[in-house]
Amino acid sequence: MRRRQVGTSGLQVSRIGLGTMTWGEDTDAEAATEQLTTFVDAGGTLVETADVYSDGKAQEILGEVMNTAVPRDYLVLTGRGGLPTGVLGDGAARGALLGALDAMLRRLGTDHLDLWQLPGWDAAVPLEETLSAVQVAVMSGRVRYAGVVGPAGWQLATVAERARTLGNIAMPVSAQVEYSLLSRVAEADLVPAARHHGVGLLAWAPLGRGVLTGKYADGTPADSRGASPVLASYVEARRNERSARIVQAVLTAADGLGTSPLAVALAWVRDRPGVAAAIVGARDAAQLSASMATEAVELPAEIRSALDDVSVPI
Incomplete structure (x- = not known):
């Protein structure tokens, strides 16, 4: 898989990343x-x-896997903090952030994150204080690079x-944001700023929370996230008439290219x-393999343009 530089920093990552939300x-x-x-x-x-994934259980599992199956040095590990609350402060306060970082590292069983992504904007804490937490984390070796989530x-x-x-x-060096054919809000101001x-x-x-795969075109499969009590509302937020038109365009493009939606x-x-x-x-390794196979797919300019047009934000 090809790798890309993250912004203008020296950090390089695979152009498809693996999320651990489930x-x-x-x-x-x-x-x-x-x-x-x-x-x-x-x-x-x-x-x-992220520490909010299964209340930290996702990080504990990732730590177990890194200790048994995949060497830590093979990975570029990015950890996203929540909005922690503790005796040293709330939200983006220095004490709260550093305490949450240490707890994350313990769950993961590692001594550093390659990329620490800070939670959303906190108007109650001076920005200089939040940034000082990043300085401490970098200088202490607990963090290599820092980014922000959803700014x-x-x-x-x-x-x-x-x-x-x-x-x-x-x-x-990074900004993590929801971005798909169904969600292009970031293009208005975040993309130019970045x-x-x-x-x-x-x-x-x-993949538009799974909607762009076309699996929901004729209903809600029993084994899908849309049928999960935990994730149903997460998926439903991307199902509407506009989404249906975009999904149809994706299905048409996939059929023309002989590939998957x-x-x-x-x-x-x-x-x-x-x-x-x-x-x-991904639900399982087979589903993940389908995403990884996308590495070989390059969209022709005319198809990319057609998808751009049908998904223009309203």
């Missing part, structure tokens, strides 16, 4: 091991996790400018300007 819920340790080995065998490096364009620009005044050690400041995008839910939707977002990697989740 680990600990729908994915047990054995299935997680199969997924991670499949991913690494295909040349994948970027693995994304607005002006928020990312503000973080980048403030970080420069601190000597760039806290400079964000490109201006040399920040790479990590696109999550690139999954491959078309994933290739579209993977190759959008500024995207360093598209992060996919």
Whole structure:
């Protein structure tokens, strides 16, 4: 699998990343091991996790797999913190962030994150304090690079400018955001801001929460996330008349190219300007293999243009 530079930083990642949102819920340790080995065998490096995934269980499982099946050094590990609450402060306070980081590292069984992604904007805490937590984490070796999750364009620009005044050690190199044919909101201001400041995008839910695979075109399969009590509302948010039109366009493109709707939707977002990697989740290793096979798919310009037109944000 080809690798990409994250923004203008020196960090490189596989252009498809593995998400672990369902680990600990729908994915047990054995299935997680199969997924991670499949991913690494295909040349994948970027693995994304968060302390809110299964209340930390996903990170515990990932730590177990790294200790038994896949060497830690094979991975670019990105950890996303939640909005922690503790005796040293809430939200993006320095004490809360560093405490949450240490807890994450313990669950993962590692001494550092390759990319630490900070939670959303916290107006109650001075930005300089939040950035000082990044400085401490980097200087102590617990973090190699830092990024942000779901910022607005002006928020990312503000973080980048403030970080420069601190000597760039806290400079964000990535912004993780939902981005797909069904969700192009980031293009309005975040994408231009990221490109201006040399920040790479990590696109999550690139398959429109599974809707772009076409599996929901005729209903809700019993074994799908849309049928899960935990994830049904997450999927349902991307099912509407506009989505149906876009899905039909994806199905038509896939038929014309002799490939899968999954491959078309994933290739579209993977190759959008500024995207360093598209992060996919999977029910099992076979489903993940289908995503990894997209590495060989390149969309012709006319198909990309048609998909652009049908999915223009309203």
